[in-house]
Amino acid sequence: METKLDEIAMRVTPIGNGTVIDHIPAGQALNVLKILGIDKTTEATISVLMNVSSRRSGKKDIVKVEDRELEEDEVNKISLIAPGATINIIRGRRVVEKYTVDMPDLIVGVLRCPNPSCISNTNEPIKSQLLVKSKNPVALRCVYCEQPITEKIADYLI
DSSP, rough: OOOOOHHHHHOOOOOSEEEEEEEETOOOHHHHHHTTOOOOOOOOEEEEEEEEEEEEEOOOOOOETTOOOOOOOHHHHHHHHTTTTTTEEEEEEEEEEEOOOOOSSSSSSOOOOTTTTGGGGGSSOOOEEEEEEEEEEEEETTTTTEEOOSOOOOGGBB
């Protein structure tokens, strides 16, 4: 008898080289693609699995990106919407590195402040800075105006 994992394995082939982002909260895979700058014009082979059964979280999303390893700033952005995500670096069809994303204590130039009157949303030559108040659940606060962000964080990605 086939299990759900066997069924998934039949639908998505392994990648030879690249990155697998696993344990993304269900429904966030498209936001991960946005963070990575992947749209319909990409030449890369991308696999997106959404609402996959997971023992750990009930449901999860998975994104596989062929022939690309993530930059540190991309991983930091992913940590905002998927704080428990696992990054797997694949080379020669083998996992050569595996780690869980770690959200930095200060987010600089990645999200815009939700307060339209904040100095970081003006023409001043400064970058937005958000202090991480909690990593799970994610709770942020603007350094300049102290406006909190606790939900729909992907809506504020720059």
